[in-house]
Amino acid sequence: MSQEKIKKRFIAGAVCPRCGEMDKIVNYHDSDKNYRECVACGFKDEIRLQSSPQDLETRVNKTEEQKAAEVQVVKLMD
Numbered sequence: 001m002s003q004e005k006i007k008k009r010f011i012a013g014a015v016c017p018r019c020g021e022m023d024k025i026v027n028y029h030d031s032d033k034n035y036r037e038c039v040a041c042g043f044k045d046e047i048r049l050q051s052s053p054q055d056l057e058t059r060v061n062k063t064e065e066q067k068a069a070e071v072q073v074v075k076l077m078d
């Protein structure tokens with residue numbers, strides 16, 4: 001029912017990783033998630049946006065990267 005209202009946009013030049021067809025990939029939003037789907041073979045994949053502030057996993061990863069960077073700086077200063 002609600003899926004019929006979802007706007008799907010074709011991604012120009014996108015190649016399906018399953019069937020290899022070009023210009024068959026559509027991009028659309030469902031709830032808070034981003035999906036890409038191949039209209040040729042039915043391939044479907046979730047697109048994770050790294051810039052999403054609500055993604056806790058991304059926050060954790062960034063924190064770990066910052067810690068690693070700080071360690072490197074300390075080693076360089078020594």
Ligand SMILES: [Zn+2]
Nearest residue numbers: 016019038041
């Ligand atoms: Zn495909």
